[in-house]
Amino acid sequence: MEIIGRGFLARNLASLGTRHPHVTALAAGVSRTGDVGQDPYQREAALLYETIERCRRLDRTLLFFSTASASMYGGTGAPGREDGPVYPQTPYGHHKLALETVVRLSGVRHLILRLSHVLGADxxxxQMLPILIGAVRSGRVEVHRGACRDVIDVADVVPVIDTLLLAGVHDQVVNVASGVAVPAERIIDHVAARIGGPLERRFVDRFSHYQVSLEKLSELTGGKAGQRFSKDYYKDVIDGCLNAAL
Structure with a gap:
């Protein structure tokens, strides 16, 4: 696998570096859901155009990473399905959806993965968890009442990618997530319990409840991936990150 990028996801994809020689993974670009201005989005788009041309010239499969976060699915009010309607809630969501369209219409062989909140060391x-850890340590945190997050360990994401590529899946958009919508307040509670100390909570009504569907992932892999994780899986993922950071 050819990996474009040097960040968190790219580093974790390195374990697949000797596999899937026909695949180019574009693991670079905007990785924050907040407002970053237009320049980073334009740079990512330009890199995508270059990568598409490279894949076309060399007859390679483009692996592109999009989002299955609330930025994409938070406004549907229904399970987030790859073939269903989406109403992006942020500029980041609009940007990723637009780039998905570019990839799909480019004519190159491709696989688009919508990732939920991927967590891991370093x-x-x-990103979400480091920001939350910093807020809890400061003793003040903003709680989005009614919001939820689907979190998944990067160590669980990479094998799913490997499984999809081994199955020859292409020209598809596929969710990769835990399938568990965890209320934001529970995530905060768990981080706070681990770190300790007083915590002032400021509640904001910012409803973004969503559920990521894993049906397509299961179907495409013959059930080898796409099983929902346990309801307490998020605690294990967060604990692993905290153990590495504290």
Whole structure:
């Protein structure tokens, strides 16, 4: 596998570096869901166009990473399905959906993976869990009442990618997630319990409840992937990150 990028996801994909020689994974670009301005989005789009041309010239499969977060599925009010309607909630969601369209219409062989919140050691400071850890340590956190998050360990994501590629899946959009919608308050509770200390909570009504469907992932892999994780899986994932960070 050819891996474009040097960040968190790219580093974890390195274990597949000697496998899937026909695949180019674009693991670079915008990785924060907040407002970053237009320049980073434009740079990612330009890199995607270059990568598409490279894949076309060399007859390679493009592996592109999109999002299965609330930025994509938070406005549906229904299980987030790859073939269902989506109403992106943020500029990040709109951007990823637009790039998905570019990939699908490019004519190159491709696989688009919509990833939920991928957690692991050495994550960038601007991503969800490091931000939350910093807030809890500061003693003040903003709680989005009614919001939820689907989190998955990067160590569980990489084998799923391997399984999809071994199965020859292409020209598809596929969710990769735990399948468990965890209320944001429970995630905060768990981090706070692990770190300890007083915590002031400021509640904000920002409803974004969603459920990521894994039906397609299961079908495409013959049941080898796409099984929902346990309801307490998120605790194990967070504990692994905290053990590495504390």
């Amino acid at each position: 994550q960038p400071a601007h």
